[in-house]
Amino acid sequence: MNISVEKQPNCTATLRVEIPSETVQTERSSIVSTYASQARIQGFRPGKAPKKVIEKRFAEQITGELEDRLARKAFDEALQSQDLKVLNFGRPSAFTTGENGAVSFESVLTLAPEIALPDYKGVTINAPSSEVTDEELDQQLQTLRERSADYSDVEGRNAASGDILVIDYTGKLDDQAIEEVVGRPVGYISGREGFWIKLDEESFLPGFAIQLEGAAKDESRTVKVTVPEDFPVAELREKELTYEVTVKEIKEAVLPELDDEFAAKLTGDKTLEELKDILRERMGAEKQRQIDDMKVNQIVEHFNTAVDFELPDALLRQETQSQADSLVQQSAQSGLSQDEILAQRDEIFASAGVQARTNLKTNFILQEIARAENLSVSDQELVGHLAQVAASRKENPKKFIKQLQREGRIAGIRNSMLVGKAIDFVLEHASVEEIPADQPETSEA
Known part of the structure; x- marks a missing residue:
């Protein structure tokens, strides 16, 4: 099999393939034999129709399946021999059969971008302490008093x-x-x-x-x-x-008095000190969640500033549309009319394009980090995660997973989990510098 790849801008490449006549004939004979064994043709017992009859009766189907098989073989060999990171093999076209029976075709590939990874260990992150201060606790208690006023x-x-x-x-x-x-x-x-x-x-x-x-x-x-x-x-x-x-x-x-009676009204049976402990724990968990988000945002900004590379046009268009749809939905929920949303169409798509580029760049960088560090998501981890999601939705896990498989969403979920692992890896190896709680975080790294 003769394979050549011509790389082009924006993460695309043209794959050209020539398949020897021997390979073509072997695949064609296999397909015809399968049809012959299964076809029911009037005048012939099942499996006894001559191959020439089969080839004439099912010519279009046989040709279609032959092209699919040859394309899959070529794609598999291209992955092994050309060291390609292919996101999409595209639709094979220009199938031609030479005088000697060899078949040739070409296909436009979408490739993963070529990334020179920046330093991703020891990234400096600025974040406040997750400790809940007495002042913050007092403010929360005051808010609860005002709600009960x-x-x-x-x-x-x-x-x-x-x-x-x-x-x-x-x-x-x-x-x-x-x-x-x-x-x-x-x-x-x-x-x-x-x-x-x-x-x-x-x-x-x-x-x-x-x-x-x-x-x-x-x-x-x-x-x-x-x-x-x-x-x-x-x-x-x-x-x-x-x-x-x-x-x-x-x-x-x-306002009610801040005492055990007030605490008991809110909790049922807790004292004021117990209420304070509950609030401190909840506030600490929420504060930690916000700090974790803050750290991830700084990681994203660091990588997007530190390295630049081409992105696949098709993916960029798809992600931009997804972000635009989300912005339109948010605008509608905030009370804007359809006419008002249409008037902001250019601004919406401009903002969506910026966010789409950031999302894709971050995703590709983190995938590359996962590859460099041999991170992976096992089938057991994937199934466990999906079972948890199903349980949170009160759905049957097996039915839920089968539905995701039918919708072709399993690969995307596995990739999201892998990206999450890469983020955790970067955060684990980051250099975290504590800043005062009232000082805005910086994203310099």
Whole structure:
């Protein structure tokens, strides 16, 4: 078998193959024999039809299967003889049969990128301590008290910072009702009756509630605010809205005492000290999760900065579309209309393209690290992982795995697990420098 590979830009190559007539004839005879033994043709007993009849009756099927077999043989030999890292062998084309019976064809391959690995042992990572401080614990306890607060009517004074106001309000833009300007319902932005709002800077729209400080019960005020530039309703961004607001009630929070009775109400039977232990453990676990994410993000940025290489166009397009679909879904969930999403189409695809490139580069680098360190995912590990996923979804493990096999998703899951192992390996060999909890992490490595 004569095989040649011509590498081209963007991780592609053209594979050209010529297969000797002897090999072609052997494969063809095998296929014809199989058809002859299984075919049912009128006038002949099963398995007794002449091969010439078989070849004529099933000519198209035999040719198709022959080309598939020859292509698979060529691909297998190419992997062994050409030292290729092939992601996709493509669709064989230009099948021709020479006068001597030899068959030739070509196929466009998608190759894994050629990567010169950067240093991946001893990467410097900056991360805060996972220890939960007494101050953080006190803040969490205060949050729990606020969630359990009762609210009493304020008598004898006007509204002050931290109070809860019950208000009626209507909004306008350029002296028109907001919904008339936008042309569709916009929810709470247009107006409400009996709306509860805390008197602080960030409640409702930034700067809205603070203008009600000092108001008396039943007092009406005109409040003007500028809508943030990232507000979900595009028509209102950076526009000044005017609200007519009436304060119907002024309430203040009455916090429960921080004692064993409070702890027992939250937990059923725990003391305050036991509640603190529970909170400290949960907060520590969440803090560690955030720190782990922080470390992975720094690893990703380090590798994407340290090395560059070509990416397969087909994979880049596929990943970009996947990221764009995700961004569109997030936009829809945040309240943007289809027209607003379409108006941001270019920005969405630009952002998706950047993230897609980062994702693919990181994935290929980590796969290369896994290869260099002989990391692998055994069948036992794979099945164990899938069984855990099935259990979390309350599904039968065997049915779940068979479904994944039918959908062709097993290889992708195995690859994700391998990439996870590579990340763990890099983190295990990283140099972690602790930073103060209030200092932003850096990604220099």
